[in-house]
Amino acid sequence: MAVSRELQQFKAEFFKALAHPLRIRILEVLSEGDRNVNEIQALLGLEGSAVSQQLAVLRAKNVVSGTKDGTSVIYSLRDPQIRELLEVARRIFDNHLVDAISLLETIRNE
Template identity: 65%
Template sequence: MWSDLQQFKADFFKALAHPLRIRILEVLTEGEKSVNDIQQILNSEGSTVSQQLSVLRAKNIVVSRKDGKKVLYSLRDPAIVDLLKVARDLFNNHLIDTISMYEELEEQK
C-alpha cells in the first residue's frame, strides 16, 4: 500500500518527533560532539541524551565513532542542516501569519 519512500519518510519524521532529539541535531550542526558535550550544552542528564541519541542512531540520522574512551556523534547526512533550516523557516512563516491575523483582529476592534 505504501511505497518504500513513504515508509522511510514516516519513520524518519517519527524519529524527529521529540523536542530533545531536534535540539541534539541542532547542536550537532555545529560539528561532532560527545555525549558529555551535548549534555553540557543542553543542560540535560546523560541517560536522557543517550536514549535520544540511540533513537537517532537506530534511524541512521546520526553516526558515532570511538575516539579513545569517548564516543563522538555527528550528523550522518549534511542535508539535516537544510531540513532544520526549512523547519525554522516554516515556523517563522507560521508565526508571521499568526501575527498578521492578530493585527487584523486588533484593527477590527
C-alpha cells in the first residue's frame, strides 16, 4: 500500500511539473537536443527570466538536469521517455481534436 501511495504522489508531482504551457514548450525544445538558457530563449522567442524560472521548477522536480559548461549550464531531459510522453500527449490531443471536428460536422449536417 505505501509503495502505491508513493507512486501516486510521484505521479501527481511529476504532472504538476508539466502543468504549465511554457514548461511543456521547454521540454519539447529539449526533446530535440540539449540546450543552454540562451538557446532555449531564442528558439522560443522569449527574453528575460521566464525560461530560467521554469527551468528551475523542472530541475527541482527532477524532470530536467543541468550540466555546467564553462559559464553556462546545458539542460537536458533527465529521462528520454519524456519525449515519448510528449508524443503520446500530442496523439491524445489529436484524437480529441478529430472527435470535436467530427461532432461539429454532424451538428452542421443536421
